[in-house]
Amino acid sequence: MLIAGAGIVGASIAWHLAEAGLRVAVADATGPAAAASGASDGAVSVASKKPGVMARLATGSLLYTRALAERGLLAAAYAARPSYVFGAGEAEMDAIAALIAKLAALSGPVRVTADGGAGLLAGAGPGVERLVALEGEGHMPGHKAVRAYLAHPGITALWPARLGAFEADDTGVTIDLGGRALRVGVLVAALGVSTAEIFPGLPVLPRAGQLIVTDAGPVGALPGSLTAAAYLLAKTEGPGSGTLPPVVIDPLSTGQFLIGSSREDHADPTRVDFATIRRLLGRSTAAFPALAERRVIRAFAGIRAAVADGLPIVGPLPGNSRVILATGFEGDGICLSALIGREVAAMVRGASPATDWAADLSALAPTRFGAIRKERVA
Numbered sequence: 026m027l028i029a030g031a032g033i034v035g036a037s038i039a040w041h042l043a044e045a046g047l048r049v050a051v052a053d054a055t056g057p058a059a060a061a062s063g064a065s066d067g068a069v070s071v072a073s074k075k076p077g078v079m080a081r082l083a084t085g086s087l088l089y090t091r092a093l094a095e096r097g098l099l100a101a102a103y104a105a106r107p108s109y110v111f112g113a114g115e116a117e118m119d120a121i122a123a124l125i126a127k128l129a130a131l132s133g134p135v136r137v138t139a140d141g142g143a144g145l146l147a148g149a150g151p152g153v154e155r156l157v158a159l160e161g162e163g164h165m166p167g168h169k170a171v172r173a174y175l176a177h178p179g180i181t182a183l184w185p186a187r188l189g190a191f192e193a194d195d196t197g198v199t200i201d202l203g204g205r206a207l208r209v210g211v212l213v214a215a216l217g218v219s220t221a222e223i224f225p226g227l228p229v230l231p232r233a234g235q236l237i238v239t240d241a242g243p244v245g246a247l248p249g250s251l252t253a254a255a256y257l258l259a260k261t262e263g264p265g266s267g268t269l270p271p272v273v274i275d276p277l278s279t280g281q282f283l284i285g286s287s288r289e290d291h292a293d294p295t296r297v298d299f300a301t302i303r304r305l306l307g308r309s310t311a312a313f314p315a316l317a318e319r320r321v322i323r324a325f326a327g328i329r330a331a332v333a334d335g336l337p338i339v340g341p342l343p344g345n346s347r348v349i350l351a352t353g354f355e356g357d358g359i360c361l362s363a364l365i366g367r368e369v370a371a372m373v374r375g376a377s378p379a380t381d382w383a384a385d386l387s388a389l390a391p392t393r394f395g396a397i398r399k400e401r402v403a
């Protein structure tokens with residue numbers, strides 16, 4: 026079988042298939058982690074998910090990511106750490122109250138350990154009116170996880186190789202892979218924002234985000250991620266829902282900081298602008314003033330694959346179970362990749378989904394869009 030797309034989702038699916046003893050090839054137009062998975066923050070976070078399907082799937086994926094780290098596979102990629110959510114002003118206070126209620130209702134592995142003011146976190150600044158501390162979440166740079174998954178000896182790497190068009194029938198799928206015709210039993214399309222090129226009928230839209238990397242300061246100055254409640258609002262109510270920048274400050278193991286991120290409706294990964302970077306840095310520094318001593322060494326953009334209804338698209342193409350889609354993870358693909366990899370691999374093998382997740386996974390099925398238009402082999 027062929028997985029098209031060597032981002033974190035395609036890589037996780039490939040690993041789970043290879044681990045089950047199947048022969049699997051992964052093709053990528055550029056190379057591993059070439060798109061969103063290599064240009065993102067890596068929060069493995071339940072707190073930031075919409076209540077309902079996404080929060081439940083994120084909980085399952087967080088637990089499974091931890092298990093894969095414990096067994097060694099993701100040990101060098103995943104790091105557990107506390108997370109802090111801060112806010113100022115009425116809208117962010119409401120978002121924090123909703124977060125606390127959501128986590129209590131989930132009663133999962135992510136718990137509020139403290140709720141108060143800036144005094145809860147050494148180094149928190151005047152931009153922090155209220156702060157909640159959480160335990161149970163972690164961080165996983167996408168490129169590290171992709172490398173770990175693709176190291177499985179049962180995976181054949183094919184890149185650069187671009188999936189063009191395909192024709193599926195009852196016995197398999199004929200694929201145009203950069204001018205080369207290939208016949209496979211199953212095609213899994215994990216193409217991120219490029220999904221719309223192959224499946225123009227799917228409402229997958231680009232949502233760009235700018236990120237900043239600083240130079241290294243003392244390791245451990247900030248013990249975990251510091252996230253503005255505006256980020257929760259941007260995820261639950263859509264981009265442009267608040268006036269405050271939705272910043273996330275993530276301390277890296279090197280002593281550097283990764284600071285993100287904007288949400289913009291375009292697909293240009295080269296577009297980084299001074300005004301946006303300045304807004305993100307302004308709020309970050311007000312929340313954690315020690316950042317003013319750091320220098321920005323890099324700013325870059327990544328493109329999320331957003332879906333019009335806010336849910337990923339996972340499951341067989343209507344009308345042909347030999348083509349399976351796994352896309353549209355917007356700002357949640359790093360977090361969801363472990364569980365989605367395992368469940369899509371089960372779909373490919375014709376196995377039932379893990380019962381805990383069957384209902385939530387069915388909400389992601391492509392059938393919700395009716396018949397899906399696609400490109401055809403010329």
Ligand SMILES: Cc1cc2nc3c(=O)[nH]c(=O)nc-3n(C[C@H](O)[C@H](O)[C@H](O)COP(=O)(O)OP(=O)(O)OC[C@H]3O[C@@H](n4cnc5c(N)ncnc54)[C@H](O)[C@@H]3O)c2cc1C
Pocket residue numbers: 029030031032033034035036052053054055056057058059060061062063064065066067068069070167186187188189215216217218219220233234235236285286326327328329330351352353354355356357358359360361
């Ligand atoms: C700024 C930013 C911050 C983010 N922060 C977080 C976060 O904190 N936590 C979180 O969980 N998620 C986060 N995300 C989202 C996360 O990065 C994505 O959801 C995830 O990386 C998607 O992985 P993917 O494998 O679906 O897609 P991608 O990583 O985009 O991979 C798709 C792959 O398909 C390849 N491809 C495209 N077209 C073709 C073709 N025709 N043939 C063959 N190959 C092709 C591409 O080269 C690419 O390698 C963030 C994203 C951004 C941009």
